[in-house]
Amino acid sequence: MDRSFEWNAANGPAFDGAVPTLATPADKRFFGLAVNARFGLAASLGLNARWMSLYAGLGFDILTYKTVRRRAKLALPPPNWLFLEECADPFDPTAELRVRPGIPADPVQAAAVGSIGMPSSDPDFWHADIPACRAALRTGQVLIVSVVATADDGTDEDAFVAEFEELAAMVRQAGAQLVEANLSCPNVQRREGEVYTDSRLAGRIAAAVKRGAGPLPVLLKIGALATDEAMTALLHATDGHADGVVMINAPSRLVVDGTGTPAFGPGRERAGLMGGAVHDVALDCVRRAVAIVQRDGLGQQIVAVGGASTPQRVRAFLDAGACAALAASPAAWNPFLAQQVKHADPTI
Ligand SMILES: Cc1cc2nc3c(=O)[nH]c(=O)nc-3n(C[C@H](O)[C@H](O)[C@H](O)COP(=O)(O)O)c2cc1C
Numbered sequence: 001m002d003r004s005f006e007w008n009a010a011n012g013p014a015f016d017g018a019v020p021t022l023a024t025p026a027d028k029r030f031f032g033l034a035v036n037a038r039f040g041l042a043a044s045l046g047l048n049a050r051w052m053s054l055y056a057g058l059g060f061d062i063l064t065y066k067t068v069r070r071r072a073k074l075a076l077p078p079p080n081w082l083f084l085e086e087c088a089d090p091f092d093p094t095a096e097l098r099v100r101p102g103i104p105a106d107p108v109q110a111a112a113v114g115s116i117g118m119p120s121s122d123p124d125f126w127h128a129d130i131p132a133c134r135a136a137l138r139t140g141q142v143l144i145v146s147v148v149a150t151a152d153d154g155t156d157e158d159a160f161v162a163e164f165e166e167l168a169a170m171v172r173q174a175g176a177q178l179v180e181a182n183l184s185c186p187n188v189q190r191r192e193g194e195v196y197t198d199s200r201l202a203g204r205i206a207a208a209v210k211r212g213a214g215p216l217p218v219l220l221k222i223g224a225l226a227t228d229e230a231m232t233a234l235l236h237a238t239d240g241h242a243d244g245v246v247m248i249n250a251p252s253r254l255v256v257d258g259t260g261t262p263a264f265g266p267g268r269e270r271a272g273l274m275g276g277a278v279h280d281v282a283l284d285c286v287r288r289a290v291a292i293v294q295r296d297g298l299g300q301q302i303v304a305v306g307g308a309s310t311p312q313r314v315r316a317f318l319d320a321g322a323c324a325a326l327a328a329s330p331a332a333w334n335p336f337l338a339q340q341v342k343h344a345d346p347t348i
Contacts, residue, residue, distance in 0.1 A: 001078075001079070001081060001103070002078060002079075003078060004075065004077060004078055005074075005075030005076075005078075005080060005116055005119055006074065006075065006119075008047070009047045009048060009051075009121070012047070012050070012051060013045070013050065013051050013054050015054055015335060017335065017336075019057045019058060020058065020059055020336065020339040022059060022339050022342060022343060023036075024036045024037060024140070024342050024346060025140075026139055026140025030062055030142060030323065030324055031178060031217040031243055031244060031301070031323075032217070033142045033177060033178075034140055035061045035062060035140050035141065035142055035324075036059070036061045036138075036139075036140035036141065036342070037059075037061045037338070037341065037342050037348050038061075038062070038318065038323065038324035038325065038348055039060070039061060039062065039308075039314055039324065039325055039326070039327075039338055039341050039342070039348055040060045040061050040062025040063055040064070040324065040326050040327075040338070041055050041060040041062070041063050041064055041326060041327065041328070041331055042064055042246070042305045042326035042327060042328040043064040043065070043066050043067050043144075043146040043180065043182065043221065043328070044064070044066060044328035044329065044331070044332075045066070045328070045331060045332055046063055046064055046065045046066050046133070047066055048121070048125075048129050048133075049129050049132035049133045049135075049136055052065065052133040052136055052143075053133075053136035054335075055331065055335075055338075056136050056137050056138055056141055057138075058335050058336065058338055058339065059338040059339045059342060060141075060327075060331065060337075060338040061140055061141045061142070061338070062141070062142055062144065062324055062326060063133070063137070063141060063142070063143055063144065064143075064144040064145075064146055064180060064326065065126075065130060065133060065143065065144065065145040065146060065171075065176070066146060067118055067120065067146040067147065067148050067182045067185070068120045068121065068123070068126045068145065068146070068147055068148075068167070068171070069118075069120035069123075069147075069148055069149075069150050069167075070123060070149065070150060070163055070166065070167055071120070071122070071123070071150060072120055072121060072122040072123075072125075073117075073118070073119050073120045073150070074119055075116050075117050075119035076115055076116060076117035076264075076268065077265075079115075079263075079264060080114060080115055080116045081112060081113075081114050081115075081116075081329075082099040082112065082113050082255070082263055082264070082271075083099065083100055083102070083103060083104050083107065083110050083111070083112050083113075084097050084098065084099055084100060084110070084111040084112065084113060084255075084277070085097075085098045085099070085100045086098075086111065087111040087273065087277040090111070090251070090273060090277045090278055090280060090281050091226075091280070091281055091284075093226075093251065093252070093253070094254075095253060095254070096253075096254045096255075096256055097111075097113065097253050097254065097255050097256070097273070098255075098256055098257070098258065099113065099255060099256070099257055099258075099263040107275075107332075107333040108275075108276065108309045108330050108333045108334045108337075109275070109276035109309055109310075110275060110276055110277075111273065111275055111276060111277030111278075112273075112274050112275040112277075112329055113250075113253065113255050113263075113271040113272060113273055113274065114250055114271060114272045114274055114329070115255075115264040115268050115270075115271040115272070117185075118148060118182070118185040123170065126174070127170065127173075127174050128174075130143075130145060130171060130174035130175050130176060131174060131175045133175070134175040134177075142177045142178065143175070143176060143177050143178075144176065144177070144178040144179070144180050144219065145171040145174070145176035145178075145179060145180065146180040146181075146182050146221065147164065147167035147168060147171055147179065147180070147181055147182065147209075148164075148167075148181070148182040148185070149161070149163035149164045149167065149205075150163065157201065157204075161201075161204050161205055161208045162208065164181055164205050164208045164209050164212070165208035165209065165211050165212040166212060167212065168181070168208070168209045168210075168211070168212025168213040168218070169212040169213070169214075170212075172212065172213055172214055172216055176216065177216065178216055178217045178218070178219055179209060179212070179213040179216050179217075179218050179219070180218075180219040180220070180221055180246060181205055181206070181209045181218070181219070181220050181221065182221045182249075183195035183196040183202055183205065183220055183221060183222055184196045184221050184222050184223040184248075184249035185249065185272075186223070186249065186250050186251065186252035186270065186271065186272035193252075194223075196220070196221075196222035196223055196225070196234060197223075197225070197230065199230075199233035199234045199236070199237035199238075200237060202220065202222075202234055202237055202238055203237030203238050203241070205220075206218065206220055206237070206238040206241035206242045207241045209241070209242075210241040210242070217243040217244065218241065218242050218243050218244075219242065219243065219244040219245065219246050219303065220238055220242045220244075220245050220246065221246045221247075221249055221305075222234065222245060222246070222247050222248065222249065223247075223248055223249045223250075223251060223252075224247070224248045224251050224281050224282070224285050225285065228288055228292065231285070231288055231289055231292055232292050232296070235289065235292055235293060235296070235298055235300060236296070236298070238300070239298045239299055239300060240299065242300055243299070243300065243301065244300055244301045244302065244303050244323070245289060245300050245301075245302055245303070246303040246305055246326070247282065247285045247286060247289060247302065247303070247304065247305065247306075248278065248281065248282045248285050248305060248306045249272065249305075250271075250272025250273055250274040250278065251272065251273045251278060251281060252270045252271070252272060252273075253270060253271065253272075253273045254269055254270055255269070255270065255271045274306075274307075274328060274329045275307055275309070275329040275330060276307045276309050276330075277307065278306040278307045279306055279307025279308070279309070279313055280307075281306060282304060282305060282306025282307060282308075282317075283304075283306075283316060283317065283320060285306075286302055286304045286317060286320045286321065286322050287320045287321070289302045290302050290320060290321030290322070291321075294321075301322075301323040302321060302322050302323065303322060303323060303324050303325070303326060304317035304318075304320070304322035304324070304325040304326070305325070305326045305327070305328065307330070308325045308326065308327040308330060309327065309330035309334070309337070311340060311341045311343075311344035311345050311348070313325075314341050314345070314348055315345055315348065318348065325348075
């Protein structure tokens with residue numbers, strides 16, 4: 001928590017517990033691939049093959065490699081992850097949220113905020129590291145690789161879209177089994193982080209990623225869309241290109257410390273709300289997206305992310321029509337979550 005992202009990538013993970021041995025049959029499907037359970041790790045802590053190998057061993061069966069770029073980018077300096085006093089209304093985009101010192105007694109269910117800035121290792125590194133992740137997977141586990149194009153001030157839209165296609169082809173060649181395009185990071189410049197709110201551009205990117213991914217299933221990672229109109233526009237614009245939509249990324253919120261100043265420092269007024277507090281927002285999005293897909297006869301499946309911190313919450317996502325649920329921050333604080341989910345409900 002008090003070291004840089006790069007330090008954590010180079011030195012982590014620190015885990016000295018016993019790796020569980022619970023075995024389940026690989027009798028479920030995730031976009032046509034056999035999986036032990038429809039639960040796994042969202043783009044977050046799969047920083048490299050060492051991290052991925054631990055989470056695979058801990059029984060997270062759908063594993064997402066944290067978003068990679070076409071060029072290396074450093075993370076924002078620490079702090080990158082803080083906890084909140086409370087989050088009275090996780091749906092309110094105007095709320096000013098106050099951080100609390102330290103780590104709460106129950107960090108799995110607590111409301112947290114993240115400000116990492118979507119870093120990436122160098123393509124030479126991740127191109128060699130993705131095959132090592134594949135090699136670490138057990139029977140009934142699958143690897144998603146998340147990608148994002150980099151938008152500088154001078155990047156025009158055609159180049160931005162083309163870079164998504166190139167990245168999809170690169171991760172396919174490296175061994176990804178599914179390609180996820182991240183259209184939604186809350187802590188990067190507007191163009192990269194809010195693509196999901198621009199359905200026309202999201203549609204172009206989905207088509208480009210599909211071309212680059214070839215036969216692999218294509219997923220789009222989006223943030224919360226508050227209205228059915230916006231959700232309908234996004235789903236229609238990407239239908240036929242994206243096989244699935246992963247929702248939600250951490251909603252962007254104003255975050256202050258006890259004195260009312262930006263808790264992550266100047267220029268980092270906003271951070272992404274994650275963990276227990278976002279579950280209701282994610283569940284609402286999943287329910288509405290599933291209803292629109294069914295109503296309009298669209299082809300996408302919905303993958304649920306956001307506060308999937310208990311077996312009951314994972315079950316609630318599946319009952320809402322999601323084809324799988326993934327955890328990010330809860331997986332950091334409860335490494336046995338996948339085992340508990342499978343033990344509590346073998347049908348997941
Ligand atoms: C340490 C960390 C790193 C993350 N990095 C990414 C990322 O690279 N790409 C992405 O799409 N989402 C990223 N996320 C967002 C998560 O995938 C997820 O959408 C969000 O945290 C909400 O889920 P949660 O409540 O399970 O944490 C990250 C989250 C965490 C905690």
